Amino acid sequence: MVVIMRPAASDSEVAGVVQRIEKFGMQAHLSRGKERTIIGLIGDEREIDFDSIAALPGVERAIPILKPYKYVSREVHPETATIAVGDVVIGRDLVFMAGPCSVEEEDTTLRIAEQCRRAGAQIFRAGAYKPRTSAWSFQGLREKGLQILAKVRQATGLPVVTEVVDTADIQIVGQYADMYQVGMRNMRNYALLGELGKTDKPVLLKRGDSAKLEEWLAAADYVARNGNDKIILCERGIRTFEDYTRNTLDLNAVGGAITESCLPIVVDPSHGTGRAELVAPMSRAAVAAGAHGLMLEVHDNPRLAWSDGKQSIVPAELERLIQDCRRIHELTR
Amino acid sequence: MVVIMRPAASDSEVAGVVQRIEKFGMQAHLSRGKERTIIGLIGDEREIDFDSIAALPGVERAIPILKPYKYVSREVHPETATIAVGDVVIGRDLVFMAGPCSVEEEDTTLRIAEQCRRAGAQIFRAGAYKPRTSAWSFQGLREKGLQILAKVRQATGLPVVTEVVDTADIQIVGQYADMYQVGMRNMRNYALLGELGKTDKPVLLKRGDSAKLEEWLAAADYVARNGNDKIILCERGIRTFEDYTRNTLDLNAVGGAITESCLPIVVDPSHGTGRAELVAPMSRAAVAAGAHGLMLEVHDNPRLAWSDGKQSIVPAELERLIQDCRRIHELTR
Amino acid sequence: MVVIMRPAASDSEVAGVVQRIEKFGMQAHLSRGKERTIIGLIGDEREIDFDSIAALPGVERAIPILKPYKYVSREVHPETATIAVGDVVIGRDLVFMAGPCSVEEEDTTLRIAEQCRRAGAQIFRAGAYKPRTSAWSFQGLREKGLQILAKVRQATGLPVVTEVVDTADIQIVGQYADMYQVGMRNMRNYALLGELGKTDKPVLLKRGDSAKLEEWLAAADYVARNGNDKIILCERGIRTFEDYTRNTLDLNAVGGAITESCLPIVVDPSHGTGRAELVAPMSRAAVAAGAHGLMLEVHDNPRLAWSDGKQSIVPAELERLIQDCRRIHELTR
Amino acid sequence: MVVIMRPAASDSEVAGVVQRIEKFGMQAHLSRGKERTIIGLIGDEREIDFDSIAALPGVERAIPILKPYKYVSREVHPETATIAVGDVVIGRDLVFMAGPCSVEEEDTTLRIAEQCRRAGAQIFRAGAYKPRTSAWSFQGLREKGLQILAKVRQATGLPVVTEVVDTADIQIVGQYADMYQVGMRNMRNYALLGELGKTDKPVLLKRGDSAKLEEWLAAADYVARNGNDKIILCERGIRTFEDYTRNTLDLNAVGGAITESCLPIVVDPSHGTGRAELVAPMSRAAVAAGAHGLMLEVHDNPRLAWSDGKQSIVPAELERLIQDCRRIHELTR
Numbered sequence A, B, C, D: 001m002v003v004i005m006r007p008a009a010s011d012s013e014v015a016g017v018v019q020r021i022e023k024f025g026m027q028a029h030l031s032r033g034k035e036r037t038i039i040g041l042i043g044d045e046r047e048i049d050f051d052s053i054a055a056l057p058g059v060e061r062a063i064p065i066l067k068p069y070k071y072v073s074r075e076v077h078p079e080t081a082t083i084a085v086g087d088v089v090i091g092r093d094l095v096f097m098a099g100p101c102s103v104e105e106e107d108t109t110l111r112i113a114e115q116c117r118r119a120g121a122q123i124f125r126a127g128a129y130k131p132r133t134s135a136w137s138f139q140g141l142r143e144k145g146l147q148i149l150a151k152v153r154q155a156t157g158l159p160v161v162t163e164v165v166d167t168a169d170i171q172i173v174g175q176y177a178d179m180y181q182v183g184m185r186n187m188r189n190y191a192l193l194g195e196l197g198k199t200d201k202p203v204l205l206k207r208g209d210s211a212k213l214e215e216w217l218a219a220a221d222y223v224a225r226n227g228n229d230k231i232i233l234c235e236r237g238i239r240t241f242e243d244y245t246r247n248t249l250d251l252n253a254v255g256g257a258i259t260e261s262c263l264p265i266v267v268d269p270s271h272g273t274g275r276a277e278l279v280a281p282m283s284r285a286a287v288a289a290g291a292h293g294l295m296l297e298v299h300d301n302p303r304l305a306w307s308d309g310k311q312s313i314v315p316a317e318l319e320r321l322i323q324d325c326r327r328i329h330e331l332t333r
Helices: A009-023 A106-119 A144-157 A166-174 A190-196 A212-226 A253-261 A267-273 A276-288 A316-332 B011-023 B105-117 B145-157 B167-176 B188-198 B213-226 B251-258 B271-272 B278-289 B315-332 C011-023 C105-117 C141-157 C165-174 C190-196 C213-223 C252-260 C269-273 C276-288 C315-332 D010-023 D104-119 D142-157 D167-176 D191-197 D214-225 D253-261 D270-272 D276-287 D315-333
Strands: A004-005 A027-032 A037-042 A059-063 A083-085 A088-090 A095-099 A124-125 A162-163 A180-184 A203-207 A231-235 A265-267 A295-296 B002-005 B027-032 B037-042 B058-065 B083-085 B088-090 B096-099 B123-124 B158-163 B179-180 B203-206 B231-234 B265-267 B293-297 C002-005 C027-032 C037-042 C059-063 C082-084 C086-090 C095-099 C122-123 C158-164 C179-182 C203-206 C232-234 C265-267 C293-297 D002-005 D027-032 D037-042 D059-063 D083-085 D088-090 D097-100 D123-124 D160-163 D179-183 D203-204 D231-235 D265-267 D295-296
Touching: A004 A009, A004 B123, A004 C002, A009 A027, A009 A037, A009 A059, A027 C027, A027 C037, A027 D214, A037 C027, A037 C037, A037 D027, A088 A095, A095 A106, A095 A316, A106 A124, A106 A162, A106 C232, A124 A144, A144 A162, A144 A166, A162 A166, A162 B027, A162 D315, A166 A180, A166 A190, A166 B011, A166 B167, A180 A190, A190 A212, A212 A253, A231 A253, A253 A265, A253 D270, A253 D276, A265 A276, A267 A276, A267 A295, A267 C165, A267 D253, A276 A295, A276 A316, A276 B158, A276 B271, A276 D253, A276 D315, A295 A316, A316 D276, A316 D315, B002 D002, B011 B027, B011 B037, B027 D027, B027 D037, B083 C203, B088 B096, B088 D253, B105 B123, B105 B145, B123 B145, B145 B158, B145 B167, B145 C105, B158 B167, B167 B179, B167 B188, B179 B188, B188 B213, B188 B278, B203 B213, B213 B231, B213 B251, B231 B251, B251 C276, B265 B278, B271 B278, B271 B293, B271 C252, B278 B293, B278 B315, B278 C252, B278 C276, B278 C315, B293 B315, B315 C315, C002 C011, C002 C203, C011 C027, C011 C037, C011 D104, C082 C203, C086 C095, C095 C105, C095 C315, C095 D214, C105 C122, C105 C141, C105 C315, C122 C141, C141 C158, C141 C165, C158 C165, C165 C179, C165 C190, C165 D167, C179 C190, C190 C213, C203 C213, C213 C232, C232 C252, C252 C265, C265 C276, C265 D265, C269 C276, C269 D059, C276 C293, C293 C315, C315 D027, D010 D027, D010 D037, D088 D097, D097 D104, D097 D315, D104 D123, D104 D295, D104 D315, D123 D142, D142 D160, D142 D167, D160 D167, D167 D179, D167 D191, D191 D203, D191 D214, D214 D231, D214 D253, D231 D253, D253 D265, D265 D276, D276 D295, D295 D315
Parallel strands: A095 A124, A095 A295, A124 A162, A162 A180, A180 A203, A203 A231, A231 A265, A265 A295, B096 B123, B096 B293, B123 B158, B158 B179, B179 B203, B203 B231, B231 B265, B265 B293, C095 C122, C095 C293, C122 C158, C158 C179, C179 C203, C203 C232, C232 C265, C265 C293, D097 D123, D097 D295, D123 D160, D160 D179, D179 D203, D203 D231, D231 D265, D265 D295
Antiparallel strands: A004 A037, A004 A059, A027 A037, A083 A088, B002 B037, B002 B058, B027 B037, B083 B088, C002 C037, C002 C059, C027 C037, C082 C086, D002 D037, D002 D059, D027 D037, D083 D088
16 A cells, blocks of 8 residues: 655654554555655555545545455466366366356257257356346246256256356255356345355356456455355446447456456356347457457347347357357467 | 337338237237337336347337336335334434444444434444455454444434345344345345345345446335335445546435435435545535435544544534534425 | 556666656655565656656556646635626625526527526526537527627626637637636537637636546646636536436535635536436535536426427526525525 | 327327427327327437427427437448548558557657558558647647658658647648547537538547447538548547546447448557557457457557557557457458
8 A cells, every 4th residue: 555645744644654554563664755755555455444544634645556356366376267167168268158048948948058059159058046127027937947957958968057146045056057157236245255155166257337347356356265266257248328238348358357367257248238239249359359258148039038139149140150259269369 | 118110120020019019918009100110018018028029120129118116116106105213214304324334342333323323313324244345354243243233222222224235144134223224235136135025124225336226216126026115215326437536426316216216215425425525515415405314424533443434424523414404404395 | 656666576677767757857766665666756747748657667557646737726726716707706605507508589588588687597598509419400599699698698787608619719709708618528628728718708617528527627727727717617417327317417526626626616407417307406405515606507488498498497496496505505604 | 209108198288299299390190008198200300409399298208219310320321431541441451550649759750650561550640739638748749740740651651640629720730631530539529520521531530438329420420411421430448437447448339330330430449448468459359349440559669658658559569460450350351
């Protein structure tokens, strides 16, 4: 932490800051200029309350230097993590996850899963627990949906990823899924993240739609600190003033996450755009930007999808998209 | 829902939309113009998936007319709800909730509570479960904190409000608190909201920092639909590009909530500004805009506060602020 | 400026930063910690390019300390400026500016102006040059509109403020107007601001809808640096994800501007909300937050207004609003 | 326009809306449902004031159907425009524009231009008129800078693009430049856009940092409507809450612009990220998303750059980037 004192700060105000820093068991370094004094804190500032220093008299501004995360930082882990989901390894080769937004009736779900597999997808995705903005919308098939997912895995051999929305559901979802998904609404549900940190299944952590990169990585630390370091980041767009698209897909965050963190990152252009016609170009763009994989909403009859039909692509589009992305990945690796 | 067809939409595409609407058991009204056809859906559009119509061929745009909430809408409940928290009634008179960000040691907490009571506060607030951005920051005293809150109520007679962050904690928090608080990070934790809807204690629902007004009201519907209609809204700022303040306090939302919903609304200018010197002017502004109360972070030694010291005011400021706000309230009621 | 070196920065990288600072004729202060070195720059950092130091090898982060403005800062001018517009003084008493969005036909404009005067408004506002999002919308009466404004002043005695959108129009607008208005679209049109700095008429500077507080004040410096320090700030809302209102009125910025700058600040709740029913509560809120005045769109028949009818209030509402605001102002001064 | 009446709207209110529509010379289509009436307006709604109908009594909401632009829409011009800048054609092949942020001293500028040319750049970019946030920062060499640009063209054969910031400078900039650049701060400077519409030189129109896609295209219409249809869009990032990067590069807008408009679109990942290490991946991503070209800040000694050194790449990086992008372009065309 760097503490910038006001030009008019008195000697006793400067001494007050130094004392507070030392009370926390850390060291203070003074730099007295003509106009103002600057104080550097040496030690792990994450363990003290930032405001307890920023609010001291005479302080103009206190600036954090350390990131609010440790475990998932590239500084600590220089190598990108590789994470196995069934037989699929994320963080090494390019991985495609695909499926409908919601788990639907068994035969529909199985049929779409088989189409996704043939198109080249390696992991099946579909929601059994659906957090929806309106309490009046379809909320998912819940346990019945999980059972259908198990049948998909059996029939297709594809591992499955599905969302978990409450600590009370972790156990049952874990019985059926190969990877937990934390949706954007729950990125800051630290109770949920902490409990997932006690499991041994991979966790796909979607970015909250108002989360800065460093807050997202700090959320990942809640999982990692409890012992589970199998975390995959998923960029799915942030909320901005632009309403042409459902969200603003922030591909800057792909490069940023790779720079700052050891975790693999995948991109969800379905939610990131909300428009089927933009899914293919933004998938290619995500791979060109360095993403380790993609998560895609696919339906063989989007207008009959139980949710999110407007952003679903059909299996034939998926196949072409996967081929294009693989070629771009070859070029840029 | 109003469905606007593309200029080039064929008759069979128009018929497709009409059929889909009728399949949902609703009625379609056609308006054929020279350039394009517009189709109105008559019925409760909240019960169908929006995209299942928006994604049909020939559709340019589908526009929802109904709000995504029912129970908490003023259309359904023309009178503003009044909600008792202990002896205090929110929604009728101006109510002040005050206290430190976190529950601290017993004597400190009791001392501050007594100072808040003398300054005119009617409800005590402090966090026992603290969701913090970094897994490395202080996370609250948890059950020990709840016990201290119970002592505060006994000693001061003030009802207490405190945050609940997980469905697993609802019971224990309910044993100690007079009102549950749902923090901004959990506004879209619908599992938590649904379970709180099964309790009979009031719920203070903070706005998510990326939530539109209608999404916030839709979140309240998750509580109300399960039987608990004792909900108080709390505006606490949204996330924008402006970083001079911690958040952008959106007082437009006070008037908006009063127009659209029957729920009372209070304002938290401590988080809404993040700067102690802005708390008093924004408190006055909130009351002038029509808020039913305020929630304030108060500490008798902000630089020693365990969290959020930079935005805490001292008891003397609280007293003056309450007097100013009461006079403005008198003028504008 | 404070320069934070990377933990692994070499001695020669540190020396490189020091040399660069000294090359600019400034002094460098070193603070060597165990983990990293921090370098403070002593001198006026505004005169050098920030990146020329931030981009040096070994630098982790460079943090500006000085604000990007000087002339309009409260540090330099501790007293709030008072600015005369005709007989009206802004920055001392509460000032109300009112009128239709656009200058309309002469009799309509005169009639509304007279109604505004009777309701208590002290300055008349209306646009002759209208920047509109679509090239296909009504763009204002231009010089004919300015002539109507001159007649309003003659008939009512009210000084007039109107927008100028191009350096080429400064002279002609100045012949008719008592105060120039710079709209939010032109807040960063520095050529226009610089030229207005060479006039001797007051300038009402609206905040850009994506401008941080410090960028807004930096824009004011473009006017002040050329000799014209008669600048009034006008908060009119920023662009956020919330679309219930036309903009998000940021009343935090009122207190912020008063803290950081010597300029008076008025608020425009008409554009800040875009909804007539929110104009009165947000006007009261703005005054409670400390604003020096208000700018309001008024029309005696909003549905016939040539533009912005949805956010216009009628003269009777204006009268009541002014009375309420004056009483709140009395309480909080 | 579609007008949705309130459920309680009276017959006379409905008739009022119909009359107003017909007064504008357009036709109204009524659709009476059980709960409410919906009215469609047939005709060019761009020519009337939206609020003059939205503000009528009984109206719940009025929804525009037509876009606020005509000339630059793909509906009107199905073919993507091809625009010649010197010998280079934008909108056909992939085009690279490169150079330093500011025009610097003659020898430096010439040297960098030559390096850019050798690396594969086809157009030279550098700013002579620099709009800077602070009035105290370097504002560009102005006419002297233009003269240096002319020498660059002579020496390298590269056409040059440079920013124009005021109507008063259009003539002189036009004497030297092959293409005008309108910066993001001036995207809504409609006076400037209108005057550029009267010239015959291509205009590179950067997106404003708070502009929605449709507002950006509407700004282009200001140029096109005055006769100059040689317009190239440039996505350069929007302002969001994320501060890890200087802006949030919105590649969704590339696909969106291609869908909605006939104009070619290039991307500026230098400003769109503000970080040199993200320029190459985001360049590749932009091309994969369908961009017609890139605009890049290049300097052979970024730490000595007069501005924006932190986001400048060196010529060797440019060369590699151009090769990678050309290969991706081959794959995805």
